[in-house]
Amino acid sequence: MTSLTRKSMTSIATGITAITLASLAVLPAQAGGQIQIDIAAQNSQDANAIKTGLAFYSIVKGIKSQGGITQNGNGNNAGVAQNGSGNQGIVHQHGNGHNGTVQQVGNNNSHGLFQFGKNTDAHANQNGNGNAGATFAFGW
Numbered sequence: 689m690t691s692l693t694r695k696s697m698t699s700i701a702t703g704i705t706a707i708t709l710a711s712l713a714v715l716p717a718q719a720g721g722q723i724q725i726d727i728a729a730q731n732s733q734d735a736n737a738i739k740t741g742l743a744f745y746s747i748v749k750g751i752k753s754q755g756g757i758t759q760n761g762n763g764n765n766a767g768v769a770q771n772g773s774g775n776q777g778i779v780h781q782h783g784n785g786h787n788g789t790v791q792q793v794g795n796n797n798s799h800g801l802f803q804f805g806k807n808t809d810a811h812a813n814q815n816g817n818g819n820a821g822a823t824f825a826f827g828w
Contacts, residue, residue, distance in 0.1 A: 729819065742799075742822075756768070760782045762785075764783075765787045767790075777792055777801075780803065782803065786809075787808070788808070791814070796817055800822045801822075804827070807827045810823055
């Protein structure tokens, strides 16, 4: 099992925050919009780190099955579709008017879709075996 040091987790979080803030800084001022960050594991170490993070999220949110949806807001649509075994799919929506799905075909895949703000439209598809990833969508 992979162990991540506190320093590497801090570096990852800092990097994601910097990318998000930099991207938001160059966006034109307009009504409505979305930015999306997709992360896909490139090796087994990355996959283990993502799968561990999603497992902790599931424990905290009380998700007991291999697919879970948490919503805090109004007018949200979410779905998880799985064909295979050992898959873990999560959709988390915080805000209003989100539309999101996770679809997994194969075995031992993990993906978390996290939507914040309002009116994001994000979908994740995993085909194959042992894939891991996360999607973060921010809408305004």
